[in-house]
Amino acid sequence: MQIVLVGCGNVGADIAKSLSREGHNITVVDVNERLVKDLSDELDLMGYAGNGTTIEVLEDAGVKNADLLIAATDSDERNLLCCFIAKKAGTAYTIARVRNPEYKKEIEFIKEDLGLSLVVNPELAAAEEIARLLKFPTALEIDTFAKGRVELLKFEVTKESPLCGMQLKYVPKKLDSSVLICTVERGNEIFIPNGDFTVWEGDKLSIIASGKKAMQFFKAAKMNLNRVHNVMIVGGGMICVYLANILLSSGVEVKIIEKDKRICEALAERLPEAIIINGDGADKTLMEEEGILNTEGFVSLTNHDEENVMMSVYVKKVNPKAKLITKVHRNVYDDIISDLNIGSIINPKLLAAENVVKYVRAMNNTLDSNIETLYTLNAGKAEALEFTVKEASGLVDVPLADLKLKKNVMIASIIHKGQVETPGGQSRIQIGDNVVVVTTERGFVDIKDILA
Amino acid sequence: MNKSIIRFILCRVLQFEGLFLLLPVIVSIFYKENTGLIFVAISAGCLALGTLGAHFKPKSKVFYAREGFVVVAMSWILLSLVGAIPFVATGEIPSYVDAVFETVSGFTTTGASILNDVEALTKTTMFWRCFTNWIGGMGVLVFIMAVLPLSGSRNMHLMRAESTGPEVGKLVPRVKTTATILYGIYFGMSLILITCFLLSGLPLYNSLILSFSTMGTGGFADLNKSLGGYSRSAQTISMIFMILCGVNFNAYFLILRRKFKDFWKLEEVRVYLFIVFLSAAAITIQIRGGFDSLGDAFHHALFQVGSIVSTTGFSTVDFNAWPMLSKVILLFLMVVGGCAGSTCGGIKVPRFLILLRSLGRELSHLTHPRSVKKVKLNGQTVSEETVSSVISFMIAYVLVVMVSTFIVAADNMDFTSSFSAVLANVGNIGPGLGIVGPTGNYSTLSDLSKITLIFDMLAGRLEVYPMLVLFYMGTWRKS
Numbered sequence: 001m002q003i004v005l006v007g008c009g010n011v012g013a014d015i016a017k018s019l020s021r022e023g024h025n026i027t028v029v030d031v032n033e034r035l036v037k038d039l040s041d042e043l044d045l046m047g048y049a050g051n052g053t054t055i056e057v058l059e060d061a062g063v064k065n066a067d068l069l070i071a072a073t074d075s076d077e078r079n080l081l082c083c084f085i086a087k088k089a090g091t092a093y094t095i096a097r098v099r100n101p102e103y104k105k106e107i108e109f110i111k112e113d114l115g116l117s118l119v120v121n122p123e124l125a126a127a128e129e130i131a132r133l134l135k136f137p138t139a140l141e142i143d144t145f146a147k148g149r150v151e152l153l154k155f156e157v158t159k160e161s162p163l164c165g166m167q168l169k170y171v172p173k174k175l176d177s178s179v180l181i182c183t184v185e186r187g188n189e190i191f192i193p194n195g196d197f198t199v200w201e202g203d204k205l206s207i208i209a210s211g212k213k214a215m216q217f218f219k220a221a222k223m224n225l226n227r228v229h230n231v232m233i234v235g236g237g238m239i240c241v242y243l244a245n246i247l248l249s250s251g252v253e254v255k256i257i258e259k260d261k262r263i264c265e266a267l268a269e270r271l272p273e274a275i276i277i278n279g280d281g282a283d284k285t286l287m288e289e290e291g292i293l294n295t296e297g298f299v300s301l302t303n304h305d306e307e308n309v310m311m312s313v314y315v316k317k318v319n320p321k322a323k324l325i326t327k328v329h330r331n332v333y334d335d336i337i338s339d340l341n342i343g344s345i346i347n348p349k350l351l352a353a354e355n356v357v358k359y360v361r362a363m364n365n366t367l368d369s370n371i372e373t374l375y376t377l378n379a380g381k382a383e384a385l386e387f388t389v390k391e392a393s394g395l396v397d398v399p400l401a402d403l404k405l406k407k408n409v410m411i412a413s414i415i416h417k418g419q420v421e422t423p424g425g426q427s428r429i430q431i432g433d434n435v436v437v438v439t440t441e442r443g444f445v446d447i448k449d450i451l452a
Numbered sequence: 453m454n455k456s457i458i459r460f461i462l463c464r465v466l467q468f469e470g471l472f473l474l475l476p477v478i479v480s481i482f483y484k485e486n487t488g489l490i491f492v493a494i495s496a497g498c499l500a501l502g503t504l505g506a507h508f509k510p511k512s513k514v515f516y517a518r519e520g521f522v523v524v525a526m527s528w529i530l531l532s533l534v535g536a537i538p539f540v541a542t543g544e545i546p547s548y549v550d551a552v553f554e555t556v557s558g559f560t561t562t563g564a565s566i567l568n569d570v571e572a573l574t575k576t577t578m579f580w581r582c583f584t585n586w587i588g589g590m591g592v593l594v595f596i597m598a599v600l601p602l603s604g605s606r607n608m609h610l611m612r613a614e615s616t617g618p619e620v621g622k623l624v625p626r627v628k629t630t631a632t633i634l635y636g637i638y639f640g641m642s643l644i645l646i647t648c649f650l651l652s653g654l655p656l657y658n659s660l661i662l663s664f665s666t667m668g669t670g671g672f673a674d675l676n677k678s679l680g681g682y683s684r685s686a687q688t689i690s691m692i693f694m695i696l697c698g699v700n701f702n703a704y705f706l707i708l709r710r711k712f713k714d715f716w717k718l719e720e721v722r723v724y725l726f727i728v729f730l731s732a733a734a735i736t737i738q739i740r741g742g743f744d745s746l747g748d749a750f751h752h753a754l755f756q757v758g759s760i761v762s763t764t765g766f767s768t769v770d771f772n773a774w775p776m777l778s779k780v781i782l783l784f785l786m787v788v789g790g791c792a793g794s795t796c797g798g799i800k801v802p803r804f805l806i807l808l809r810s811l812g813r814e815l816s817h818l819t820h821p822r823s824v825k826k827v828k829l830n831g832q833t834v835s836e837e838t839v840s841s842v843i844s845f846m847i848a849y850v851l852v853v854m855v856s857t858f859i860v861a862a863d864n865m866d867f868t869s870s871f872s873a874v875l876a877n878v879g880n881i882g883p884g885l886g887i888v889g890p891t892g893n894y895s896t897l898s899d900l901s902k903i904t905l906i907f908d909m910l911a912g913r914l915e916v917y918p919m920l921v922l923f924y925m926g927t928w929r930k931s
Binding site for chain 1: 517
């Protein structure tokens with residue numbers, strides 16, 4: 001597809017990276033010449049330095065023939081204007097990044113009027129993800145396939161769990177559960193395990209199952225299933241507002257700690273049900289006073305990655321039972337942070353990029369690719385892809401045991417007429433099924449690519 | 453420095469050279485010359501070695517600007533060193549240094565020759581000699597990029613190091629598509645040119661080799677008198693295409709896309725054509741006495757100007773005998789060269805425009821010390837980075853010319869000959885003035901001078917930096 005991307009900041013660059021890797025023709029536009037140059041050096045795309053809200057620059061970048069325009073600058077208004085102009089100039093689809101909570105109510109109205117295909121809100125997406133994790137504290141990551149029928153959950157094996165020291169082939173019998181364990185992360189390594197694989201304490205397992213089956217599995221594996229009842233949030237930015245709203249509406253107690261007096265006042269006005277504390281999250285006495293030792297959930301959302309990480313490390317030490325969620329903006333130190341074992345990491349910009357890429361994939365799906373959804377797992381070392389089986393091929397209607405698959409590929413789930421099936425040796429893929437595949441290989445575009 | 457990716461790409465280059473070497477074999481079969489066997493042997497060697505080396509995938513595909521420069525410079529050296537083997541193996545150029553000189557001159561589209569008698573070459577070898585002009589014109593790595601998916605995303609560094617001009621951009625978002633379009637235009641124009649030559653009555657063989665040297669703006673001809681031995685119509689066709697090849701190929705892309713408005717915005721093309729016709733007119737006035745008619749004089753003047761400004765180096769007459777002013781005009785054209793993104797050598801028109809405008813800005817800055825002004829080209833602001841890179845390019849260019857002139861001067865030729873020899877090689881023109889003029893050649897030079905000129909030709913074709921980077925110590929340091 002021909003894609004014009006306006007804005008090469010963090011979000012823009014992440015979107016460009018994913019889309020370029022998937023073989024789209026991308027033209028990026030940004031006022032900052034340096035950013036454009038760096039990005040066009042790194043990726044195979046065309047760069048234009050200029051103001052993306054002017055018709056000349058947009059025309060130079062080729063909006064007339066573009067299939068899609070993505071506006072991801074840091075200004076909501078500029079993004080909307082950019083999409084508006086592109087739509088008038090002839091771009092088929094437009095995506096805008098709009099994140100100000102004040103526009104939340106207007107968004108449906110704007111969307112229709114400007115003909116926007118998708119509005120991306122990194123902060124809202126992050127808040128929704130955090131809320132999901134708080135409802136299910138055992139999970140480190142939750143992704144969904146097949147319109148929510150199948151969930152991919154990542155969790156860490158604790159000492160108490162019967163899974164410790166168990167070989168995977170015994171898991172279905174001993175736990176009386178039919179979920180499929182598709183990846184195991186151990187230190188910096190990632191495996192797609194077979195039946196002889198032995199689980200250790202501290203391994204991070206990803207399972208694919210329907211929501212109900214996952215619950216049964218976690219119960220049998222003696223994992224904590226209780227949702228969080230009270231949450232402490234440090235940092236009162238946009239994500240905090242969205243998150244507090246979601247949590248409060250589902251009856252979770254929310255306590256917000258924010259340094260800036262004026263922000264506190266604005267928060268108090270907006271979130272009358274929440275407890276707003278004006279203070280520093282790094283103040284140990286204050287934190288203890290406000291009940292850091294007993295809180296069930298702790299979310300650090302300040303604008304400094306380092307501060308967020310340090311706070312989570314501290315809470316992990318004084319209150320190891322709490323569910324920790326840490327917001328990190330830069331993904332440079334992913335490896336180091338994952339070594340710290342501080343629970344779930346949220347990167348709003350990456351999430352936003354993922355949302356856009358997901359949408360583009362769905363668009364592309366109607367054109368020529370068969371990927372329905374794609375998630376990168378374990379810091380990009382593995383992928384989980386959902387394919388639609390559209391036509392007859394070598395793997396349709398053949399028992400899985402007879403298929404010769406490539407190395408490091410696993411068929412994790414088959415969704416047949418809306419029914420989720422955990423695949424076994426005798427399962428067969430039919431035309432019209434959705435199939436979830438987990439792999440450490442790259443570049444699969446069709447279900448047929450998994451065959452050796 | 454990622455050495456394994458450099459090794460990998462070099463082996464790919466070797467594979468392609470092996471394939472290129474098979475083309476002369478077809479000629480040898482046709483003319484029943486047994487030199488073809490030598491080409492088969494060398495080609496087989498290249499393919500075997502290249503395939504073996506490329507079989508082991510590079511450990512990491514990390515690829516930065518410095519790898520780009522080094523790969524390009526080394527590819528061209530490798531290409532030339534291997535491409536010279538057939539000349540020696542067939543015994544047609546016994547000295548290896550001479551053979552390398554001839555090959556480098558071919559690949560860099562210089563067209564300078566060390567052969568006293570060009571006509572003595574076999575048809576097979578002559579075909580190879582002229583084909584190097586064609587492949588060198590648009591670049592080997594660009595060709596490979598058009599055909600093969602190279603190491604992923606950062607191969608823009610390769611294209612930038614091999615293509616000509618102060619700012620190398622893409623025509624479309626993908627490097628591969630860009631390379632394919634460029635080669636498509638190049639190939640299409642070559643086909644038209646071959647057809648034109650055939651229609652003018654030339655045999656197929658001559659049409660092919662003349663097209664190769666004209667399109668690449670190389671300047672290898674199969675006659676001692678260069679194009680002087682061909683018909684007037686063949687000369688005219690060649691002249692038109694030489695001038696066309698001096699135009700930025702992006703311009704043709706704009707025409708293909710029917711963006712005529714954008715095409716007229718390309719200042720460099722207008723300035724380039726203006727320079728060509730102005731110089732031709734000035735020379736016509738000076739040389740009209742020596743020809744039967746004014747038309748005749750204009751024909752030869754325009755041919756020579758086109759040949760020099762596009763850095764081809766064909767000649768129809770001995771311009772060495774022309775009046776001094778005409779020769780100086782030609783010398784000036786040698787330095788200027790054609791447009792960016794063309795197959796020409798030289799410093800190139802847009803660089804001169806940027807230089808002149810930044811000089812003008814400097815003057816206005818002296819009179820109005822607080823004035824703020826931007827240098828513009830094609831109606832768009834040129835970034836300060838590009839302006840300063842153009843200035844440093846100029847310095848590097850002058851430096852290379854000066855140092856080379858020193859070394860060549862050791863051969864004790866007259867000043868015109870030594871200086872024009874260097875200029876003609878750095879600028880990839882070919883024939884200079886004096887001893888190395890259109891009727892002379894480079895055979896009398898010492899090996900040291902030849903090696904210096906080999907370096908100059910490569911530096912000129914790759915626009916100086918890749919060659920300097922290759923010999924810069926910092927490039928090879930581990931950290």
